[in-house]
Amino acid sequence: MCFACSPRNPIGLHLQFSLEDGVCRTTFTAGEVHQGWNGCMHGGLIATLLDEVMAQWLWLQGIAGMTAEMTTRFSRPVPVGVPLEVTARQTGGRGRLFELAAEIALPDGQVPVHARAKFLKV
Numbered sequence: 680m681c682f683a684c685s686p687r688n689p690i691g692l693h694l695q696f697s698l699e700d701g702v703c704r705t706t707f708t709a710g711e712v713h714q715g716w717n718g719c720m721h722g723g724l725i726a727t728l729l730d731e732v733m734a735q736w737l738w739l740q741g742i743a744g745m746t747a748e749m750t751t752r753f754s755r756p757v758p759v760g761v762p763l764e765v766t767a768r769q770t771g772g773r774g775r776l777f778e779l780a781a782e783i784a785l786p787d788g789q790v791p792v793h794a795r796a797k798f799l800k801v
């Protein structure tokens with residue numbers, strides 16, 4: 680019962696994903712229960728969105744991969760109450776190793792956070 684994507688997880692984020700033209704995509708609007716500081720989404724949950732969209736880039740292509748390494752650049756706070764667009768694409772890799780990048784975009788196009796990760800096919 681995945682915290683990020685299972686529709687049955689009562690405390691989950693219930694994310695749904697699509698994959699088109701090499702880009703995996705989901706949307707999420709954080710609420711007050713997802714805050715860290717007032718009005719700002721909790722950084723751990725931001726990282727969860729980014730981690731999951733990259734994992735789903737693999738999963739939607741029939742690849743089960745686990746996060747082996749991830750770095751996240753928090754450039755600006757992510758506000759609650761606005762729709763976030765979360766996307767991932769592949770940047771490299773070889774063999775079992777997949778290198779991916781993900782970002783969160785605000786409705787005005789600003790990108791407050793982006794991440795890079797390495798996944799290993801399991």
Ligand SMILES: CCCCCCCCCCCCCCCC(=O)SCCNC(=O)CCNC(=O)[C@H](O)C(C)(C)COP(=O)(O)OP(=O)(O)OC[C@H]1O[C@@H](n2cnc3c(N)ncnc32)[C@H](O)[C@@H]1OP(=O)(O)O
Nearest residue numbers: 730731734738742743744745746747748776797799800801
């Ligand atoms: C319990 C299982 C259930 C599975 C069910 C399916 C799951 C599919 C659903 C996905 C769901 C996703 C959910 C969201 C994504 C998470 O959040 S996943 C959760 C967070 N991540 C984890 O818990 C991962 C913990 N780490 C591990 O389990 C293991 O370290 C890994 C990642 C599976 C790799 O272990 P391994 O398969 O034994 O591979 P290992 O021999 O260490 O390394 C293989 C090669 O990769 C290289 N490598 C390893 N790490 C790195 C790295 N960071 N950088 C560069 N190279 C590296 C090694 O050097 C090695 O190279 P070679 O010697 O072959 O040249």
